[in-house]
Amino acid sequence: MKKIITLIGALALLFTISSFTSSPASVQDGGDDIIGLWEPSNGKARVKIEKIGSKYYGKIVWLREPIDPATQKPKVDKNNEDEKMRNVPLRGYRMLKDFVYDEESKEWSGGTIYDPESGSLYSCVITMKNDVLDIRGYVGVKALGRTDTWKRIKIKKKN
Amino acid sequence: MRVVLKRFALTLFVSSFAALGFSQIDSSFVEEEEDYSMYDDVEDVGEITTYCSPKIFDLSPNRFLSIGYDVTGTGTLKTSNEGAHKPDDNVARNDQSDLNYHGIRLNANIPVISKSKFVLQVGGGFNQSRITTNQLANAGDHNTLLDEISGGLTSINLNTTLFKPLGETNFLILQLMAEQNGNYTFGSSTEGPDLANTKYSGTALWGKRPNDRKQWGVGVSRTYRAGELNYIPVVMYNYTAANRKWGTEILFPARAFYRRKIDARNILLAGYELEGTSYRLYNTGFNAQNLELRRSEIRARVDYQKQIKGFVWMGVQAGVILNYAYNIDDLTATDNKDFYRGFFGDQTYTLSNTLSPMPYVNVSLNLVSK
Numbered sequence: 001m002k003k004i005i006t007l008i009g010a011l012a013l014l015f016t017i018s019s020f021t022s023s024p025a026s027v028q029d030g031g032d033d034i035i036g037l038w039e040p041s042n043g044k045a046r047v048k049i050e051k052i053g054s055k056y057y058g059k060i061v062w063l064r065e066p067i068d069p070a071t072q073k074p075k076v077d078k079n080n081e082d083e084k085m086r087n088v089p090l091r092g093y094r095m096l097k098d099f100v101y102d103e104e105s106k107e108w109s110g111g112t113i114y115d116p117e118s119g120s121l122y123s124c125v126i127t128m129k130n131d132v133l134d135i136r137g138y139v140g141v142k143a144l145g146r147t148d149t150w151k152r153i154k155i156k157k158k159n
Numbered sequence: 160m161r162v163v164l165k166r167f168a169l170t171l172f173v174s175s176f177a178a179l180g181f182s183q184i185d186s187s188f189v190e191e192e193e194d195y196s197m198y199d200d201v202e203d204v205g206e207i208t209t210y211c212s213p214k215i216f217d218l219s220p221n222r223f224l225s226i227g228y229d230v231t232g233t234g235t236l237k238t239s240n241e242g243a244h245k246p247d248d249n250v251a252r253n254d255q256s257d258l259n260y261h262g263i264r265l266n267a268n269i270p271v272i273s274k275s276k277f278v279l280q281v282g283g284g285f286n287q288s289r290i291t292t293n294q295l296a297n298a299g300d301h302n303t304l305l306d307e308i309s310g311g312l313t314s315i316n317l318n319t320t321l322f323k324p325l326g327e328t329n330f331l332i333l334q335l336m337a338e339q340n341g342n343y344t345f346g347s348s349t350e351g352p353d354l355a356n357t358k359y360s361g362t363a364l365w366g367k368r369p370n371d372r373k374q375w376g377v378g379v380s381r382t383y384r385a386g387e388l389n390y391i392p393v394v395m396y397n398y399t400a401a402n403r404k405w406g407t408e409i410l411f412p413a414r415a416f417y418r419r420k421i422d423a424r425n426i427l428l429a430g431y432e433l434e435g436t437s438y439r440l441y442n443t444g445f446n447a448q449n450l451e452l453r454r455s456e457i458r459a460r461v462d463y464q465k466q467i468k469g470f471v472w473m474g475v476q477a478g479v480i481l482n483y484a485y486n487i488d489d490l491t492a493t494d495n496k497d498f499y500r501g502f503f504g505d506q507t508y509t510l511s512n513t514l515s516p517m518p519y520v521n522v523s524l525n526l527v528s529k
Contacts, residue, residue: 139528
């Protein structure tokens with residue numbers, strides 16, 4: 001009896017694991033290629049793109065000028081439209097949000113990119129080629145936008 | 160306690176965006192502690208070339224689409240007789256009457272290609288100057304020229320702007336525009352517009368962007384801003400102060416503004432813009448029949464720009480229009496082709512006119528990019 005209960009328990013556990021691993025959120029596809037560390041063309045920041053649930057997010061992890069010359073304190077999101085967000089530190093800020101990978105078009109879409117310098121949130125679509133991202137932020141329709149290129153970087157190994 | 164606070168901050172962060180419909184991070188996700196110093200020392204995997212941006216910090220927003228309305232106060236138009244009047248002659252201008260302008264202004268500026276290494280924008284504009292006057296036919300208060308333009312002046316243009324960065328600090332800007340201007344109105348049976356009367360203008364400018372707060376450039380322009388065809392040097396100087404509260408937006412001599420940033424969503428500009436072009440006068444009662452109205456005005460103004468919601472901004476301008484030129488040329492002698500008089504030429508005008516200063520207001524609604 002004890003063996004049967006153990007067997008049922010093991011099967012239930014196996015079923016639970018398999019149902020998680022076979023869910024769309026966890027399918028390993030080309031979407032995960034975007035995960036890693038990236039630097040925008042202006043070199044002012046470094047952004048870590050990660051997957052949370054089934055979507056992709058990009059967090060600012062490094063700033064070339066981390067201190068605000070006006071306040072002599074770490075830079076905060078002072079241009080945000082939402083007053084409550086204006087004291088949030090820029091380092092650690094998720095500037096890319098909610099991207100979903102489309103295997104057919106090979107692009108990450110449905111997300112937004114936030115420009116801390118203007119406080120503007122743009123719709124955004126991302127494509128990747130040879131460790132370079134084309135990140136297009138736009139207003140309403142893709143035609144009203146601008147594309148920036150980001151390069152993949154990696155943390156230097158310590159000797 | 161720290162973890163609890165962190166979770167609270169994250170929840171607040173997530174919920175505030177979720178409430179706006181911006182983002183919903185997986186609720187089971189817990190932010191991990193991050194050692195940010197590990198990102199100080201990195202090496203490239205991908206390769207890109209760095210180019211300078213077409214913008215600097217805090218410039219007034221770039222308008223993709225704009226719809227506006229322009230209203231002026233009363234100005235007095237004084238007109239000479241039809242003849243041959245040298246530019247510097249003391250001309251008798253006995254015809255006079257009062258007029259006001261009002262009209263719609265539509266402009267579009269679409270980035271067809273917009274990448275780090277190349278930006279190409281294509282745009283168009285429709286600007287109308289409807290005229291209101293109380294002059295009476297054949298009365299003492301009567302102006303013959305006003306008879307010819309009382310239906311209004313219309314300007315339609317197509318334009319393109321190319322921004323080409325030449326590395327990290329240098330750049331080139333090329334701008335071309337084709338215009339159809341005249342005393343025509345759509346839907347009327349009067350003559351015009353005629354493609355043969357298209358006016359072409361353009362600017363080429365080389366510049367430098369040494370940092371995020373300054374960009375300057377020098378170039379040359381073929382322009383009708385002074386009313387008639389001219390070739391002039393241009394100087395660009397866009398600057399934002401270190402405190403990010405004020406700056407300049409200058410493309411001399413076309414415009415020069417002092418910018419005051421009230422906050423990221425409210426901007427005040429004070430300065431001037433030189434506006435002008437040459438309008439074909441169709442079906443006139445004058446003896447000469449290839450007539451061009453050389454209209455140019457300096458709009459000294461205060462311009463308040465405010466974000467309404469997202470990328471929708473409104474603009475309110477108030478100021479005074481100093482009418483720099485309002486003369487008439489006849490192109491018959493040059494086989495209906497435009498000619499260059501410049502600032503020092505002595506070719507005669509067919510009518511030599513003046514229009515007194517008038518106050519004006521312009522309101523607009525704009526779809527912008529910052």
